[in-house]
Amino acid sequence: MAEIKLFDTWTFQEEMPEPFSRFLQKEGLRKTTTMVECLSQYNQGRQATLHPPTLRAMLNIAGIYLKQIEGALGFQKGNYDLLNFYCMEYVKGKRRYALVYNPISAKIRGVCKTEKQTYAALDSVERNISDGEELLAMLIYVSLEKKEALYNLEFAQNFILFMQQMKEGWKNAKLALKAAFLCCDNLYRRVENVQDFSNEGIPLEKSQLGKNGMEQLSTLAIESELYAPNDAIKGTFRIFGETKKVREWTLKELQKIYRQHWQVSKDYQDRIPRLPEDMKVGEYAQDILSAIVESPFRKFMITGNAGTGKTTDAQMIAQILGVPYFALNCGPETDESTLVAGIYPNFRKKTEDSMKFPSLQEFVTDPMQVLEEVAHTRKEGITKSEAFRELLDAVYQSGYQKAKNEGDFVMQESEIIKGCRMPSVIEIMEASLIVEPGTLGKLNRLLDDSRKLDLLYGEVVERHPNAIIIITTNLNYVANREFDFSVVSRMNKVQHRKDLTEQQLAERAMFRTGCKDMEVLKQMAKVMKRLDAVVKEEFGKAGLCGYREYENWVYEYMRTQNLVKAAEDTVLSKLASDEEDRDMLRQVCMEIYVEQGKGSV
Missing domain, CATH: 3.40.50.300 (P-loop containing nucleotide triphosphate hydrolases)
Structure with missing residues (x-):
């Protein structure tokens, strides 16, 4: 039984899409083969099987790349070129699916725009409900984008052959079938056996494919363009919209x-x-x-x-x-x-009545009598020191019991x-x-x-x-x-x-401290990054060159207008208590100042 419901047995039994049903008949082949040239690099000498939902998704993704059908593909990247989401709009029948995939959480979320132009949740992957074709389309897309970590060379090369055959009208059935077998086998193994290919597998949270369905994107979030792509856009995004830059x-x-x-x-x-x-x-x-x-x-x-x-x-x-x-x-x-x-x-x-305790003179005169009055017990033959300890314990227990009772x-x-x-x-x-x-x-x-x-x-x-x-x-x-x-x-x-980048350090400090000199802030951020590397290498310490130290340095610089002097008590003194070590760190600072022509600062 498959780990991922996208590859349950019933999905392999679906009708083969054209032209591959015709190609198999023409070449006298079955949908399963053991031919070595049709097995992906992740296949350990077994067999490869054409997967109808994957083939339909490949045909549609190829159609989007070739601008032959409706749909759209793209990324949303953050302010520092970090990938937020893969974004896709996929048309299946009379429905348009808007999907985002976050490789860190391994989850696909989305909505479906119905024929009545209303938003609905994505269907769960179940027989007679959905075979997950639109989800497979997303996994195909993430395998094709060369800029990103999930790009797979074998899949991309064979998909290009597949797409060329499609563009040329499927002139070479054998070549088209080989590319189809390899892509289906490659994708299946990288998703189903992701634990075996940690660096090349596609992470997918399998629990989201159950009866509860996928996480639905809110209408407000979509209309606010929280998921609008801004890079590598193919086709036209009609639900997510498009933006040149992720909004701040x-x-x-x-x-x-x-x-x-x-x-x-x-x-x-x-x-x-x-x-x-x-x-x-x-x-x-x-x-x-x-x-x-x-x-x-x-x-x-x-x-x-x-x-x-x-x-x-x-x-x-x-x-x-x-x-x-x-x-x-x-x-x-x-x-x-x-x-x-x-x-x-x-x-x-407030306690209504206070406890009565003996005086010091009474204790010195007759400790046994005092102990008997407080502890309600008489112990003969004990020393004054022992009686005093007994008295303290009795007072504590009496006070505790009184407080507990009240x-x-x-x-x-x-x-x-x-x-x-x-x-x-x-x-x-x-x-x-x-x-x-x-x-x-x-x-x-x-x-x-x-x-x-x-x-x-x-x-x-x-x-x-x-x-x-x-x-x-x-x-x-x-x-x-x-x-x-x-x-x-x-x-x-x-x-x-x-860790925050130099640019992020400078921008945050500008907002929080009110310092308007971005060039100086960037210079200081560069020094902090260099100091952090040196402290880790020389002293084996981490976590001492963070934003707090940087911000303190900025405030002190704003007060003194001297970068070196400001760094002395806000940064260097925290990094090293030994004067020789601090002097070495000062030299690191000065090297950067000189590199940037700031030696007089």
Whole structure:
């Protein structure tokens, strides 16, 4: 049985599209062959089979490239030439499918525009419902684009032969069949056996092909051109539209698209972040927002060096959704009471009557009598020191029992539990530092699909369906360690963030600090990147040359107007405590200044 439903047995039994049904008959061949020249490089001497849905998709994709049929293909790339999505519009019968594929999440999402010009969800891959032809078309497209990581040379070469035969009117049946066998076999094995070809396989989340169907793109997101392609465009996008550059969305603009009207208590309205509304929202945050609104995903993990915007993004997501933001910073000492709830004395409650304690003189004169009055027990033959310890213990126990009887101990909930009771964004920082198995167990129960957690006194808290948990961590810090897999496996999405580029560092600093000299900011960013490389190589340290250090340096430069002096206490002093090491780092800075003609700065 196939791992991927696109290749279930019944899909191979569908009618063979023309002209391949005629070609097979003409050449006296069956749809399955063992001829070596028809087997892909991923086929270990077995057999290749023509797959009707794949062939129909190939015919349509070739038609789009040759401008013979309706449809469109393209990329959406981010501001720094990073691929966001493969985009496709595919016509099948009277329906037009708009699809996007994210190779990182391995998911295809989309909508279908019906004959009545309304949007509908994509069909699940089931017999008598859909054979997934439009999804196979997307996987064919991602194999053809030479600029991107999923490009496959064998597939592309044979698809070009296939397309040439189509353009020439299928003059050579043998050549067309060979190209068809190779493409079908290649695609099947790279999708079905992706684990065997980690660098050349096509990742596809198989759970999305079930009865619940694919994730549907919202109408508002489509009309706002969130998925508009901007590169390598073939054909005309009639649903997604086209744009020359991915828009830089602000908080205010995304609030109009993603704002949720979840009910929030007045007591927690002040917990909703209030970042500047003109603040730019990065692509990572947009991806999480899209997942929250367009899918049931509520648990996310973000890893990355300091200054890559993990906490800022969590706060922006809360503000855009319109929900309170809660945060808990973890460490090796984090225990169950810190993570969930603890019992503490109720200092706010006034005690009506106070306990009576003996005076020091009474204790010195007759310690046995004093102990008997307080502890209600008489112990003969003990020393004053022993009697004093007994007295302290008796006073503690008496006070504890009195507070317990009067309800003077209260349960104080953690930030996590407060957030779990309502729609919210809960950031759990540096959870990889948690070392206690019992604490990890509590965290895992909170992350389970049941969403239930036992508190003290038998209360059960159920995580609100719209309580969004974002675990953030900097794995490069020395104190951090690899995440426990039991936590990672419970995440819906895991983002491993790349370090900010020099351009990104400069642009962020310009926005946050108000420094208007972009050339100087770029120069400083170049120095930071060079220092980071040197510190890693020479000192074996990571995570010390992040955005925070860079921003501090920018502020100090704005105050002193001297790049070298400003770097001394904001950057260099953090990187090395030894004067010789700092001097070596100063030389690194000066080399860059000289390279760029800034030696006098």
